[in-house]
Amino acid sequence: MEKQRHIRPVSTPQQSDAGPDRLALVDVARLALSWITDGLVRQLSRGTLANRKAITDKLLWFLRVRGYDGCGTEELRAFFAYLNTGHEAPRARWPGAPHAHRPLRPVTVWSYYGYLHAFFTFAIEEGLLACHPMRFPPPLARADQVRPFSQEQIEALIAAARRSRHTKRDEAIVRMLLNTGCRASELCSLRVRDVALVERRAVVHGKGNKYRTVYFTRKTARVLAQYLQELPRDPHAPLFLSDRGQRAEAIHRTLEEG
Numbered sequence: 001m002e003k004q005r006h007i008r009p010v011s012t013p014q015q016s017d018a019g020p021d022r023l024a025l026v027d028v029a030r031l032a033l034s035w036i037t038d039g040l041v042r043q044l045s046r047g048t049l050a051n052r053k054a055i056t057d058k059l060l061w062f063l064r065v066r067g068y069d070g071c072g073t074e075e076l077r078a079f080f081a082y083l084n085t086g087h088e089a090p091r092a093r094w095p096g097a098p099h100a101h102r103p104l105r106p107v108t109v110w111s112y113y114g115y116l117h118a119f120f121t122f123a124i125e126e127g128l129l130a131c132h133p134m135r136f137p138p139p140l141a142r143a144d145q146v147r148p149f150s151q152e153q154i155e156a157l158i159a160a161a162r163r164s165r166h167t168k169r170d171e172a173i174v175r176m177l178l179n180t181g182c183r184a185s186e187l188c189s190l191r192v193r194d195v196a197l198v199e200r201r202a203v204v205h206g207k208g209n210k211y212r213t214v215y216f217t218r219k220t221a222r223v224l225a226q227y228l229q230e231l232p233r234d235p236h237a238p239l240f241l242s243d244r245g246q247r248a249e250a251i252h253r254t255l256e257e258g
Contacts, residue, residue, distance in 0.1 A: 020130035022072030032056035180214035193235035
């Protein structure tokens with residue numbers, strides 16, 4: 001936890017730069033320090049405290065670079081517009097920050113909104129504002145879009161599996177993952193009895209201790225049958241085995257890291 005510094009009391013807003021829903025720039029800076037101290041008093045997590053500091057620092061940087069003398073609704077609108085377009089700037093969004101040339105994920109922008117909304121709510125509680133300046137709806141927290149593999153990528157994955165040391169096993173793993181969309185941990189926890197080759201389905205044990213049925217293609221069923229013929233085993237045995245004939249924990253780690 002960062003060392004607590006001596007914080008000067010937040011003063012009454014400077015009337016020339018402030019209003020019922022607007023803080024003078026100097027008061028934004030002082031309030032940011034007070035907000036972090038409030039988090040220390042309430043024993044918030046280090047991650048939350050770090051986010052409070054990082055987000056208010058970036059807001060202050062933006063206000064100063066743009067030459068604003070305070071912060072209200074219009075300045076906050078401009079800040080959120082910058083969050084969505086700043087990666088296109090010649091010097092990137094934040095000077096010296098990694099990945100600053102990449103667009104922010106929608107969920108990240110949504111998180112900025114949540115923290116800053118709480119920050120200005122704190123300003124109201126401290127008596128520095130009469131009205132909340134964030135009188136605009138939050139950004140959409142869309143889930144990151146997952147792009148499917150192209151046919152070329154699929155063929156490359158299967159070709160790589162066929163060149164591996166355990167050709168049939170690795171091709172069966174690749175095809176099962178592509179067909180079913182199950183997690184690596186779910187795939188590697190499958191047992192022989194969980195797979196029905198004729199019906200081309202498998203029952204996986206997923207998160208929350210829940211079971212669900214997934215389906216695969218005829219080609220995948222044929223590859224699985226060929227793999228099982230190499231090493232017949234008990235129905236309760238793991239479907240995918242490591243070199244030592246045990247549950248494929250190493251395969252699981254490789255898939256997760258890949």
